[in-house]
Amino acid sequence: MKKETKDLHVQVAEGLIKALQAGTAPWQRPWSTEGLLIPRLPYNAISGKRYQGINVLSLLLSGREDPRWLTFKQAEAAGFRVKSGEKGTLIQFVKTVQRVTKRDSGGQIILDDNHKVVTEDRPLTKAIISNAWVFNAAQIQGLGALVSLAAASKKWEPLERAEGLIKNSGATIRHLAGDEAYYDLRTDSITIPEHSQFDASDKYYATLLHELGHWTGHSSRLDRSLFNFPGSPGYAREELRAEIASMMLGDALGIGHDPGQHSAYVAAWIQLLTDSPFEIHKAATDAEKITAFLLSFDNKLAQDLENPIQQAWNPQKSAVRKFLTTGDEIFYKDKHYQITGHLKQGRIKVFEEGSGTHFIVSRTDKLYTSLLDCKLDASFCPGPLLTATEQSTGSEENQHLPNLKR
Incomplete structure (x- = not known):
């Protein structure tokens, strides 16, 4: 069975x-x-x-x-x-x-x-x-080795990117000597220790970006309900979202990730996931929304949105053959083609929406070449192109808290 x-x-x-x-x-x-x-x-x-x-x-x-x-x-x-x-x-x-x-x-x-x-x-x-x-x-x-950061071309310093993102966000940030970092919903402001209190700049920015994650929950932004008290399930939910988003932002900006004072939430997270396993799907979805919202303030991202990772960092790119894949949608000669599946020997299943017909195309067929040309260079296509991507969904569960401390 x-x-x-x-x-x-x-x-x-x-x-x-x-x-x-x-x-x-x-x-x-x-x-x-x-x-x-x-x-x-x-x-x-x-x-x-x-x-x-x-x-x-x-x-x-x-x-x-x-x-x-x-x-x-x-x-x-x-x-x-x-x-x-x-x-x-x-x-x-x-x-x-x-x-x-x-x-x-x-x-x-x-x-x-x-x-x-x-x-x-x-x-x-x-x-x-x-x-x-x-x-x-x-x-x-056959995939080849990765390139290290040192070998990659860097026109932007990671900490400069983080600083630019923070300034562009317009968030109100107070520096106060102490050992607490938190977002205050009542004043819509972030409080963080002085820069000199951190033993490394990347830890300062990682902490600040974590609090910016909470800041996105304000009703004027992503509108997550943030009025819940420390120790409550809602508090743990919000911290889970902010921590996952912090990890994603650290990767996107190249500043790394510092888990900080997360240990206080471990027991609550375990209980949360034990009681409701689907919570991790919702948390990851919200973390993506937080990440996308904050990266909209990133100057570098705004300049090179069309430069995929592979082009910048993969020395094997010339060895990677371009091909049609499941999910590609291509408009060619006023027809809408959808790639619906793969078969052996490189053949693909194709659906043509206008006629409602399903058929199979091999890599040696002229249509395959034409559709691939459209995918790789829009100038070959007399219409829009949509390629396979991931989408996230899931019901949002708004949870609230007054002060979100690191």
Whole structure:
């Protein structure tokens, strides 16, 4: 009888409970950027994009040092090989909207002023959750070695980025001699010890970014309810979100991560995840929202949003073959093509929305080449392009507290 796979949030919650008890949860481990392999958090080795939400925690709990991951099909299509006997790690993709071609009352495709197909995103009545298993670079032959931070080209110093983000946020920050750092909802301000009280600048910025995570919960920002008292489940929920977001921000900005005074929350987090395993899914989703909100103030990110990790840091990029993959949506010659699956020998399943037909295309077919050209260079395409990405969803649970202390 086939063993039933536990839901991802249950697997992650159980793994985190064990890790918290051992003091090895992803956000419990301090790390610096010195000699760091870039980037630290898990990302897809083909797209260069970091995995999102609960997938980050699932992959971190695997204990792998290399942050690069691929599905079996991606590795195969790129000319790599998953080593015999290796087992994949579970991740999830959540789809909450469906992109469709707009049509007029007569059923004809609508074009814009530039004669490109007009599309719109329509919310799904029920989210579509699909599982995937990915393999770490250490499990794959042919992927090549990572480049260290020292070898990467850095035009921005990490601490300068952090300082710029903080200033651009406009947050009210008070420096006060003492040993407490906290966000005060009543005054919408952050209090933090003097810079000189920290033994390293990156610890100062890591602490301040943690408090900025709480600051995002104000009703004028992400509107998480923050009125709950120390020791309550709501307090533990908010600290969990801020700590995961702090880890993500430390990675994005390159300043590392300092877990600080998290030990006071360990017992509460264990109880929280024991009582409600799905809480980790919601916490990771909220942490992504916090991270995205704060990174909107990052000058560097604003300048190079279109530069994926792989282009900046992967010396093997020329060896990675480009290909079509499940989830790609491509508009070519006024038709909307969706890649719906993979078959053996590099063949793909394709759905053409206009005619409603499903068919199979091999890598030697002219259509495959045309669609791939569209994906790699929009100038080949007379219409918009949408490639496979992750989306996070989940009901938000607002919890409140008056003072959120580090």
